[in-house]
Amino acid sequence: MNILNKNNRHASEPYLILEICNGNEKAYEELYFEYYYQLCRFAESITKCSELARDIVQEVFLNIWVKRKSWEVKHSLKAYLYQAVRNQALNMVEQQGARHGLSVRLKEEFDMQSKATAEEGDDPASKLPGLINQIWELVEEMPDQRKMVFVLHRKHGLSYLEISEVMGIARKTVENHMGKVFQELREKLDTRVYL
Amino acid sequence: MNHNLLIRYLTDESADNEQYEVERWLEADPEHRKLLEELELIWRTSGMNLEAVENDFDAEVDWKALRYRIEIEVNREKKKMKPDKVGKEYRQSGFAKRADFAQFMRVAAVMLIAAFAGIFAWLNFHVVGSEEELVMREIVMDKGQRANLVLSDGTNVNLNADSKISMPEVFQQDKREVFLLEGEAYFEVAGDPDWPFLIHSGGAVIRVLGTSFAVRAYPEDEMVRVVVNEGTVSLASGHDKSIGANLTAGQLGLFHIKNDTVISKEVEDMEQFLSWIDGYLIFKETSMKEVALQQERRYNVEVDFGKPSIEELFLTATLKGRSVTNVLNVIAASLEIDYYQTDRQTIVFTDHDEKAPTEFDRH
Numbered sequence: 001m002n003i004l005n006k007n008n009r010h011a012s013e014p015y016l017i018l019e020i021c022n023g024n025e026k027a028y029e030e031l032y033f034e035y036y037y038q039l040c041r042f043a044e045s046i047t048k049c050s051e052l053a054r055d056i057v058q059e060v061f062l063n064i065w066v067k068r069k070s071w072e073v074k075h076s077l078k079a080y081l082y083q084a085v086r087n088q089a090l091n092m093v094e095q096q097g098a099r100h101g102l103s104v105r106l107k108e109e110f111d112m113q114s115k116a117t118a119e120e121g122d123d124p125a126s127k128l129p130g131l132i133n134q135i136w137e138l139v140e141e142m143p144d145q146r147k148m149v150f151v152l153h154r155k156h157g158l159s160y161l162e163i164s165e166v167m168g169i170a171r172k173t174v175e176n177h178m179g180k181v182f183q184e185l186r187e188k189l190d191t192r193v194y195l
Numbered sequence: 196m197n198h199n200l201l202i203r204y205l206t207d208e209s210a211d212n213e214q215y216e217v218e219r220w221l222e223a224d225p226e227h228r229k230l231l232e233e234l235e236l237i238w239r240t241s242g243m244n245l246e247a248v249e250n251d252f253d254a255e256v257d258w259k260a261l262r263y264r265i266e267i268e269v270n271r272e273k274k275k276m277k278p279d280k281v282g283k284e285y286r287q288s289g290f291a292k293r294a295d296f297a298q299f300m301r302v303a304a305v306m307l308i309a310a311f312a313g314i315f316a317w318l319n320f321h322v323v324g325s326e327e328e329l330v331m332r333e334i335v336m337d338k339g340q341r342a343n344l345v346l347s348d349g350t351n352v353n354l355n356a357d358s359k360i361s362m363p364e365v366f367q368q369d370k371r372e373v374f375l376l377e378g379e380a381y382f383e384v385a386g387d388p389d390w391p392f393l394i395h396s397g398g399a400v401i402r403v404l405g406t407s408f409a410v411r412a413y414p415e416d417e418m419v420r421v422v423v424n425e426g427t428v429s430l431a432s433g434h435d436k437s438i439g440a441n442l443t444a445g446q447l448g449l450f451h452i453k454n455d456t457v458i459s460k461e462v463e464d465m466e467q468f469l470s471w472i473d474g475y476l477i478f479k480e481t482s483m484k485e486v487a488l489q490q491e492r493r494y495n496v497e498v499d500f501g502k503p504s505i506e507e508l509f510l511t512a513t514l515k516g517r518s519v520t521n522v523l524n525v526i527a528a529s530l531e532i533d534y535y536q537t538d539r540q541t542i543v544f545t546d547h548d549e550k551a552p553t554e555f556d557r558h
Contacts, residue, residue: 032261036254050251066268118547135241153206154241160208178206179199185237 013077021071039085046089060084079162150176196220196225202267205238217376330364339495353472379411381472399450402429419450476514481509501545
């Protein structure tokens, strides 16, 4: 079940989906572990909160299993999952205020260390860390849609078509966004230093 | 040359004839190729991964939580169906293992507590002890984590990094009992004279009626330390209640685990013992050895000393930064020392004159 084709997709994806529809737990488990981390990271990029990100991924997978009999994936499984996570994230971010009143509330503090260190850059052998950070700092400032297109493409390896599916926009729009990102990055970065 | 086309070429999204067009354009002028190289650098670099390790995400833990939730959903569906249908569905669902269900529930509850808020909050609704015995719940803080809990009686507990606390799901009728297995916690106990609050920690028993105080019992301390902010607290040995002391506001009590003794003393400045609650680290003539230890807990890093003499230095400083870098800079400036990071998690304090090893990155 682990044959990857040129686009890094499982050749056996249709098989996986079919099995899950039929209630094959092993297939479901495989799907979960295959996509867990990337979906969590993607969810976190929207919510800025890792706990919420995990909840979101949880909900998405729960729904898949509960509604497995009628589960349908039109084109790309990856696009389906990312779209589901995105929708769930946008919903949950709205709902965040409404939490049950419970006798024990747990409020956790983030490990700021990992975020602080990521800003420093830690590849001693090359100058690229500086560039990586600059790129993402600039991307962070960009409008939401444009940022998401770039993140989905570069960080999550989605194709233009998949991105258009996930975000519900035209493929041409995806292209335009990508174009604008590169344009801005090229203008604002001093790439010549690194070449 | 259409900018978007060029990008498409770069990202492998262009059609064959488009590729040909781009390649022809590239050959036309060396400047064109330069442009592509710049874009290619950006593209390549943006795909590189400098993200921190996935500390926040644990697939195994979440998978177990998911299975548990699915179980709940399956049971919920069960209840809506008629008995004969139920049997069939239940047997078909592989997730249902009747014999282990109760056990799984308890194990799941314990594991999940340390996981994340959403599921935890939800779980609290459902894991109600239907059994007679006391169901204990354990909450664990790793290095770099802190948390605030509000207990069912209204008591507020602030847990510091590297701590583990255990308590029953539901308090008993005659007493409220918790077990600070290791670490540090600040309690604001809801007052109730008929319902004593007991904390077991490191072999000592701390008994409270209603008050606020901090208990510290890290294994390496060899002592249980109680600092009282408000009210009265009694600190006693776990197996001999006559060995103990009553501590009032502004007092500090120490239970020496091996010697089985309790001493108490007045404390001028509470702040240094309680600053961690707000995320500060306050040091007053504290040895760098202790400073390093606290930093390791607070930020989940490893701290080493390039020169052993530095360990003997004393630090007086108030560290408010959430960023490790800020904190390190303050310490370095205060003591006129220097530091460098060898990797993501390790910090080494050293002298000004000493040069950091060249193969490492210098900050």
